[in-house]
Amino acid sequence: MLAGLFGSETAEKVILYLAYVGEGHIRGIASNFELSPGQVDRTVKRLEAAGIIVAKQAGRTRLFRLNPSLVVKKEVIALADKAISAMPQSEREKYIQRSRPRRTGKPL
Amino acid sequence: MSVKISKKTTRLELAAIITAALGKEGMSAVLVGGAVVSIYTDNRYESYDLDFISADDHGKIANVMKHLGFKKVGKNFEHPKTELFVEFPPGPIGIGNEVPVEPKGAIKSGRTTVTLLSPTQCVMDRLAAWYHWNDTQSLEQAVLVAKSQPIKINDIRKWSEGEGETEKFERFLTRLK
Numbered sequence: 224m225l226a227g228l229f230g231s232e233t234a235e236k237v238i239l240y241l242a243y244v245g246e247g248h249i250r251g252i253a254s255n256f257e258l259s260p261g262q263v264d265r266t267v268k269r270l271e272a273a274g275i276i277v278a279k280q281a282g283r284t285r286l287f288r289l290n291p292s293l294v295v296k297k298e299v300i301a302l303a304d305k306a307i308s309a310m311p312q313s314e315r316e317k318y319i320q321r322s323r324p325r326r327t328g329k330p331l
Numbered sequence: 332m333s334v335k336i337s338k339k340t341t342r343l344e345l346a347a348i349i350t351a352a353l354g355k356e357g358m359s360a361v362l363v364g365g366a367v368v369s370i371y372t373d374n375r376y377e378s379y380d381l382d383f384i385s386a387d388d389h390g391k392i393a394n395v396m397k398h399l400g401f402k403k404v405g406k407n408f409e410h411p412k413t414e415l416f417v418e419f420p421p422g423p424i425g426i427g428n429e430v431p432v433e434p435k436g437a438i439k440s441g442r443t444t445v446t447l448l449s450p451t452q453c454v455m456d457r458l459a460a461w462y463h464w465n466d467t468q469s470l471e472q473a474v475l476v477a478k479s480q481p482i483k484i485n486d487i488r489k490w491s492e493g494e495g496e497t498e499k500f501e502r503f504l505t506r507l508k
Contacts, residue, residue: 243467319468
């Protein structure tokens with residue numbers, strides 16, 4: 224829907240995902256949207272160079288999130304909220320993640 | 332003990348059976364977590380896990396559960412007639428940074444009143460997971476409950492301010508429009 228605005232479908236997915244979910248890593252995003260990690264890697268490098276997203280190291284993983292200093296961060300989040308809530312359920316589910324802790328041994 | 336637990340037993344009915352059995356032994360428990368979301372959303376979100384918080388002796392609770400036909404598997408209680416399982420996680424009840432919390436919900440099932448989080452508290456509980464863990468699944472559940480039940484939005488706003496999450500609260504509000 225917003226691929227034209229963001230430049231590509233991969234960029235749309237990466238930006239909406241990071242704006243809505245908060246943070247993510249290349250393999251996780253790639254697997255979530257059935258994209259190749261290389262494709263996501265190229266996109267996050269471009270977005271990082273443009274100052275739209277930033278990365279921090281967590282162990283061996285690079286975690287990406289929207290740049291907290293991005294002037295339009297709040298607006299991008301509002302855009303993501305609106306765009307995702309307007310998506311068909313099957314598409315929306317890709318942005319609905321369980322990230323709260325689950326006790327070890329608790330059935331899924 | 333012969334009890335009417337079957338695969339058709341609803342979450343609320345099962346909660347009432349357990350509440351009644353504990354009550355007979357002078358004990359009590361409060362239903363929290365995903366099962367409360369299921370009850371308030373008429374199972375639009377399905378949790379198979381009934382979490383009860385109880386200040387009573389967990390050994391005595393385990394005996395009551397055994398008499399109801401449950402078997403302890405790890406920390407869960409499982410019953411051969413239902414796919415729902417039960418856990419008694421350690422208390423007290425907390426919602427975000429607010430601990431302890433007094434449960435304000437009560438639903439009658441048959442002759443038994445089940446004590447649980449109120450719809451407002453349930454929304455806060457789910458929002459807490461979104462606020463502090465970025466758990467967007469919990470945001471969806473909070474929206475579902477808020478759209479299914481009357482809630483005290485000003486209480487949620489005030490609580491959100493206390494959690495330091497006014498921006499996310501505003502995002503939650505836009506989801507309710």
